[in-house]
Amino acid sequence: MGIKISDIAQLAGVSKSAVSLALNEKPGISISTRKKSLKLLINKAIHHCAKSVRIFKTI
Numbered sequence: 763m764g765i766k767i768s769d770i771a772q773l774a775g776v777s778k779s780a781v782s783l784a785l786n787e788k789p790g791i792s793i794s795t796r797k798k799s800l801k802l803l804i805n806k807a808i809h810h811c812a813k814s815v816r817i818f819k820t821i
Contacts, residue, residue, distance in 0.1 A: 764810070767781045774799050776795055785799070785800075
């Protein structure tokens, strides 16, 4: 299972299009929304990678 824009949007409390704008560095959203979306994405990516490493170690 990968990281979905809808997951980040739900955690950030913003729309999927706002997260998309943040990821693609487009204008139209506030700096705070951009930072919140990117921070959540980075945290979720780190968690996802760590989980993959744990699964790989058990094989």
